[in-house]
Structure formats: structure tokens, C-alpha cells
Amino acid sequence: MRKSGFFLALALSLVTATPVVAQMDVEDQINTRQSAFTFAAWNMGKIKSQAIDGDVAYNEQQMLAAANAIASVANSGLGALFGPGTAMDKNDNTKLKPEFFDKPEKAREVAIGFAQAATKLQEVAANGGDKAALAAQFSEVGKSCKACHDEFRAE
Amino acid sequence: MRKSGFFLALALSLVTATPVVAQMDVEDQINTRQSAFTFAAWNMGKIKSQAIDGDVAYNEQQMLAAANAIASVANSGLGALFGPGTAMDKNDNTKLKPEFFDKPEKAREVAIGFAQAATKLQEVAANGGDKAALAAQFSEVGKSCKACHDEFRAE
Numbered sequence: 001m002r003k004s005g006f007f008l009a010l011a012l013s014l015v016t017a018t019p020v021v022a023q024m025d026v027e028d029q030i031n032t033r034q035s036a037f038t039f040a041a042w043n044m045g046k047i048k049s050q051a052i053d054g055d056v057a058y059n060e061q062q063m064l065a066a067a068n069a070i071a072s073v074a075n076s077g078l079g080a081l082f083g084p085g086t087a088m089d090k091n092d093n094t095k096l097k098p099e100f101f102d103k104p105e106k107a108r109e110v111a112i113g114f115a116q117a118a119t120k121l122q123e124v125a126a127n128g129g130d131k132a133a134l135a136a137q138f139s140e141v142g143k144s145c146k147a148c149h150d151e152f153r154a155e
Numbered sequence: 156m157r158k159s160g161f162f163l164a165l166a167l168s169l170v171t172a173t174p175v176v177a178q179m180d181v182e183d184q185i186n187t188r189q190s191a192f193t194f195a196a197w198n199m200g201k202i203k204s205q206a207i208d209g210d211v212a213y214n215e216q217q218m219l220a221a222a223n224a225i226a227s228v229a230n231s232g233l234g235a236l237f238g239p240g241t242a243m244d245k246n247d248n249t250k251l252k253p254e255f256f257d258k259p260e261k262a263r264e265v266a267i268g269f270a271q272a273a274t275k276l277q278e279v280a281a282n283g284g285d286k287a288a289l290a291a292q293f294s295e296v297g298k299s300c301k302a303c304h305d306e307f308r309a310e
Contacts, residue, residue: 032197038190043231065230072227075220076198 026085030094033081036073043069044141047121051135060129067118067125067134070141074118079111088154095154103151110148117144181241185249188236191228198224199296202276206290215284222273222280222289225296229273234266243309250309258306265303272299 024032043066049056050063085091087098100107121137124130179187198221204211205218240246242253255262272295279285279292 032193035190035193036197038187039194039228039231042187042191062232065227065232068223069227069231072220072224073194076194076224077217077220 023083024081026083026091029081029083029086030091033078034094036076036078036081040070040073043067044138044145047134047138051131051138058131060125063129063134064122064125067122071118071122074115079107082107097152097154100152106151110144110151113144113147114141117141178238179236181238181246184236184238184241185246188233189249191231191233191236195225195228198222199293199300202289202293206286206293213286215280218284218289219277219280222277226273226277229270234262237262252307252309255307261306265299265306268299268302269296272296 046056046066047063047070050058082096082100084101086094087096087100088094089098117137117140121134121141124133124137201211201221202218202225205213237251237255239256241249242251242255243249244253272292276289276292276296279288
């Protein structure tokens with residue numbers, strides 16, 4: 001059911017602007033993508049607390065739920081929330097650099113990187129919940145976040 | 156891997172305030188829970204567009220991704236974001252009624268209702284993606300949202 005190839009295909013199809021829902025206005029796109037990332041970050045924080053920092057007791061079920069959440073964000077078709085006119089040159093409430101729209105290949109690459117890393121995180125969490133393996137893949141997801149931030153997010 | 160019983164147990168454990176992450180401040184709890192619901196609502200909108208209204212072409216993979224997203228929110232341990240002091244009597248930016256804290260049994264009931272309905276939605280989407288079945292379960296998820304709004308959300 002959760003084949004990486006499937007999610008990769010999904011990520012690809014969504015990054016390339018297949019319609020998913022009736023077009024949202026700019027404000028809604030920005031608010032919704034920020035919400036998606038906030039939700040993902042909360043769940044990344046749970047894994048950090050339990051698998052890296054150890055300040056909360058490790059709980060396999062909670063780690064799987066967190067990984068499911070992060071993967072569901074990464075595979076949700078975020079590309080639909082990065083439509084024309086949603087960068088910081090035209091809006092005060094986003095840090096998206098306008099260069100995003102000049103580099104569709106790079107945008108696709110970082111989106112696929114996030115989807116692949118998060119789907120693998122979900123697989124690791126579902127596959128026995130080994131703490132060290134989860135921590136290692138958490139680091140890979142973090143790198144995939146950073147790859148996009150470095151390229152397309154203003155300081 | 157995705158047994159309803161598992162998710163029910165998870166929902167229960169999280170509603171009853173098992174620590175998941177180091178305690179967040181009130182502002183973060185409100186912002187994060189609103190983000191989670193915004194992300195879920197966006198994905199509910201996709202299913203509405205494709206399986207109910209039909210204004211966007213039906214796509215099984217997109218419906219599965221949307222159902223995964225909604226289920227991941229419902230099973231993410233939202234109870235941790237409804238801590239003491241996060242209702243509208245003490246904050247301007249939430250519609251959570253203070254009664255929420257007087258009715259823990261009811262709060263648990265609506266949280267479990269959402270988790271069960273959303274997990275079933277995910278199962279329906281994963282199990283062949285039948286449009287009518289998805290539409291029917293979408294309606295059940297909507298009812299579970301309304302059950303909480305009616306009880307605990309101000310107009």
C-alpha cells in the first residue's frame with residue numbers, strides 16, 4: 001500500500017500542477033501551506049524530543065503517528081499551494097523568494113526530496129520503530145527541509 | 156499496519172494527556188492546533204471537490220493522499236494542543252469554549268469519533284478508491300467534525 005514509487009509518482013504529479021481542488025486565492029494558499037508546515041514541524045518536534053533529545057520517553061506508537069503526519073504533509077501535493085503571485089515580492093506574510101518561480105526544476109527536486117525522505121521515515125517508523133534508525137532518517141528529513149529553505153526561503 | 160484498534164488506542168492514550176513532546180506554551184498550542192485543522196480542512200476540500208461536487212476530476216491517488224492527511228491529523232494526538240488555559244476565556248485568537256475543560260468525557264468522545272471516522276476514510280481510500288464509498292465516509296468525517304464544533308466551538 002505504501003510504496004515509495006507510488007508516492008514519488010504522486011509527488012511528481014502534484015508538483016507539476018495537476019488540479020487537486022478548485023483554485024484557491026493567494027491568501028488561502030499561503031495560509032494553508034504555512035499550516036501544513038506548522039503541523040509537520042510539530043510532528044518533527046515529537047521525534048526530536050523522543051528519538052534525539054530524549055527529554056520525553058520513547059513511544060513507538062507516537063513515533064509512527066508523527067511519521068505518518070510528516071509523510072502525509074510531504075505527499076499532500078503542496079505544489080498546489082505555491083501558485084503564481086504567492087511569493088514575498090507580492091505578499092508581506094510569506095518568506096517565499098520570487099526565484100521559486102524561475103526555477104521549476106529545482107522546486108520539483110526539493111519537493112521530491114522531502115516526499116522521499118518523509119516516506120522513508122514513515123517506513124522506518126512502521127517497520128519496528130527502531131530508535132536509532134528513526135533518528136537517522138529524521139536527520140535526512142531535516143536535510144530535505146533545509147534544502148528547500150536554503151534555496152527558496154528568505155532569512 | 157493500520158488497524159482501527161491501534162488508532163483507537165492511540166487516540167485514547169493521547170486524549171488522556173500522555174506526554175508526546177515537551178510542553179508547548181499556550182500560543183503555540185493554539186497556533187498548532189489551528190494549523191492542523193486548516194491542513195485537514197484543505198484535504199477535506201479536495202475530497203469534496205472530487206468525490207462530492209465533481210468540479211475537479213476524480214483521482215484515486217489524490218484521494219488516498221488526502222485521506223492519509225486527514226487521518227494523520229485525527230491520529231496525531233491533538234489532545235496535547237488543548238491544554239489548560241487555551242480556551243477563549245483567556246485568549247482572543249481561539250473559539251474554544253471554556254466548557255471543554257469541564258467535560259473531559261465528552262472531549263474524549265468527540266476526539267475518538269474523529270479518529271475513528273478519519274481512519275475509516277483512509278481505509279476506504281486505500282481499498283480501491285470507490286467514489287461513492289469515499290463520499291459516504293467523507294460525510295461521516297464531516298459529522299465527527301460537527302460533533303466537536305457543536306459542543307466546544309463558539310460561533
